[in-house]
Amino acid sequence: MSYLMSSNAESIWSALAEHALLPFEEARMLPSAAYTSAEVLGREHDRIFAREWICVARTADLPANGDYLTVSIPAAGGGQRSVIVVRDNDGVISAFDNVCAHRGSQLLRGCGNESRITCPYHAWVYRLDGQLIGAPYMNRTVDVSGKPFDAGDFRLARIRLEVWEGFVFVTQNPDAADVAAQLAGLADVVARYQMAGYVPVHQQVDVWDTNWKLLYENFMDAYHVFKVHKDSFGKDGDSTPDTTMHSGSDCFAHHVVVHGDDATSGVAHRDNTSLTGDWRRTVVLGAAFPTHLMQLQPDWLWYLQLSPLGVDRVRIRWDVSVAPEVLADQADPPAYVAELLDLLHTVNAEDRPIVEGVFQSVHPKMARGPFSYLERNVYDFDRFIAKSLTSRW
Numbered sequence: 001m002s003y004l005m006s007s008n009a010e011s012i013w014s015a016l017a018e019h020a021l022l023p024f025e026e027a028r029m030l031p032s033a034a035y036t037s038a039e040v041l042g043r044e045h046d047r048i049f050a051r052e053w054i055c056v057a058r059t060a061d062l063p064a065n066g067d068y069l070t071v072s073i074p075a076a077g078g079g080q081r082s083v084i085v086v087r088d089n090d091g092v093i094s095a096f097d098n099v100c101a102h103r104g105s106q107l108l109r110g111c112g113n114e115s116r117i118t119c120p121y122h123a124w125v126y127r128l129d130g131q132l133i134g135a136p137y138m139n140r141t142v143d144v145s146g147k148p149f150d151a152g153d154f155r156l157a158r159i160r161l162e163v164w165e166g167f168v169f170v171t172q173n174p175d176a177a178d179v180a181a182q183l184a185g186l187a188d189v190v191a192r193y194q195m196a197g198y199v200p201v202h203q204q205v206d207v208w209d210t211n212w213k214l215l216y217e218n219f220m221d222a223y224h225v226f227k228v229h230k231d232s233f234g235k236d237g238d239s240t241p242d243t244t245m246h247s248g249s250d251c252f253a254h255h256v257v258v259h260g261d262d263a264t265s266g267v268a269h270r271d272n273t274s275l276t277g278d279w280r281r282t283v284v285l286g287a288a289f290p291t292h293l294m295q296l297q298p299d300w301l302w303y304l305q306l307s308p309l310g311v312d313r314v315r316i317r318w319d320v321s322v323a324p325e326v327l328a329d330q331a332d333p334p335a336y337v338a339e340l341l342d343l344l345h346t347v348n349a350e351d352r353p354i355v356e357g358v359f360q361s362v363h364p365k366m367a368r369g370p371f372s373y374l375e376r377n378v379y380d381f382d383r384f385i386a387k388s389l390t391s392r393w
Helices: 006-020 038-049 184-193 214-217 277-281 323-328 333-363 375-392
Strands: 053-058 069-072 078-086 093-095 111-113 132-134 157-162 168-169 200-207 243-244 253-260 283-288 292-296 300-311 313-322
Touching: 006 375, 038 069, 038 300, 038 375, 053 069, 053 078, 053 300, 078 168, 093 168, 093 313, 184 253, 184 283, 200 323, 200 333, 214 283, 214 300, 214 313, 214 333, 214 375, 243 375, 253 375, 277 283, 283 375, 313 323, 313 333
Parallel strands: none
Antiparallel strands: 053 168, 069 078, 069 111, 078 093, 093 157, 157 168, 200 313, 243 253, 253 283, 283 292, 292 300, 300 313
């Protein structure tokens, strides 16, 4: 595929600026170059990923002091930035650049538990709060003024971190509004589920050959479920009549599906005391812009964190957690989890050829029809993208 280059850059910014002003009734899919242009991806790195909050984990992924994991987030200027997320000896979760302060070596990989962080290159040693406490063979080193080397002068670069509803978010922007303030309206919906207590049962990373925004749009698109997911979510019937769309904000969007009284999945366990009324059988499809997606149910949680690897590839980290009372009530918990994962693998297998196919079809002269009311959240996300890329709000 031939990607749009800089000669048409001005036209895409003008088109996106116009798109940002469209009411829902007049909206269409984003201009094709938004999905194929390297210039657009570059601006996304600088104006979206470098400014917004990125979900990197759940607190449940770091249950013990010393637990850590490493993640890659889209970096300002392009590429990926490796980050350490760690629970220190006081139980505080922090994030640091995964880079030694000495010569830039990557410090940790994957996940695990450590009492100290030791550089694999020159053995500089850091506490879990990022402070350097040891550096062998630096006793002869002095600075230009003659001051002897002091480990106290060095520490890992801290990255701003906040926890929201059990999710760990980081931002590269020191001036970003607090996560709680940005997602207050979404918290009004999801807080009742107490999902911070859901038990992690699976984590996986996949790479799809599509633009990251197309996958994001697909997850929040309630219009395709009755057709694409007829062998998974729709095998017991079309849930479209039970779906209610809600208008989004500049930070989030959501819609809900209320199951019938006879539903066996997506309903609260008898021991669940936090959900009442229709909420006991309500599924929330939520999006925290720009990269966080979740399907929150009374019985389980599925969430995705997206990261572009180019205009045509996206890395998807997806995790599954189960409500504790549901998991505890299973006679065979591994079998229950395996059945749940079979469902979600089927969902992904249904979505992947569609989303990759849309990317292969994107071109400047492609037709773009009006949105169904079931695509309201797609509009919300697209408006966020268009506004972010063409203004400073």
